[in-house]
Amino acid sequence: AxxxxxxxxxxxxxxxxxxxxxxxxxxxxxxxxxxxxxxxxxxxxxxxxxxxKYCQMCAYMESSYSKQTSLEKYEQYENEHEHNCYINYSxxxxxxxxxxxxxx
Incomplete structure (x- = not known):
């Protein structure tokens, strides 16, 4: 109708x-x-x-990068991932x- x-x-x-x-x-x-x-x-x-409030990729990369690579590489990842991140609430x-x- x-x-x-x-x-x-x-x-x-x-x-x-x-x-x-x-x-x-x-x-x-x-x-x-x-x-x-x-x-x-x-x-x-x-x-x-x-x-x-959570993104699996962010959590994984945060733990991986913070232990194994430089801050510069982590910041590069963070900038690239920002467009695909699932977090939209905090x-x-x-x-x-x-x-x-x-x-x-």
Whole structure:
């Protein structure tokens, strides 16, 4: 069924949504959290945001480079990896849900 909802001049839809957030691990000690906005009428996911405090490659390289190579080489790696790093959040896991809501 078509709902005849048309975006405004800025491309924004005026719809009611519900919002929920969760973490990868139970409780608020996770390195990964997600916030989800769901259309209240259609029950379809309209937006989501994943927040991550950990990157496996960063952790590996940090331990490897700090022990085996020069600071210069580590900084070179860090600059190259920055574009592909999964870390996009650095505060406590307890605030992930509200931060994702603000981003959405």
């Amino acid at each position: 078509k709902l005849n909802i048309v975006p405004d001049i800025n491309g924004i839809l005026n719809i009611d949504v519900t919002y929920d957030g969760t973490w990868h691990k139970r409780g608020q000690h996770s390195n990964i959290g997600i916030g989800i906005a769901i259309d209240a009428v259609t029950k379809l996911v309209v937006d989501y945001e994943v927040l991550c 505060v406590t896991a307890a605030k992930m849900e509200s931060k994702a809501a603000v981003i959405i």
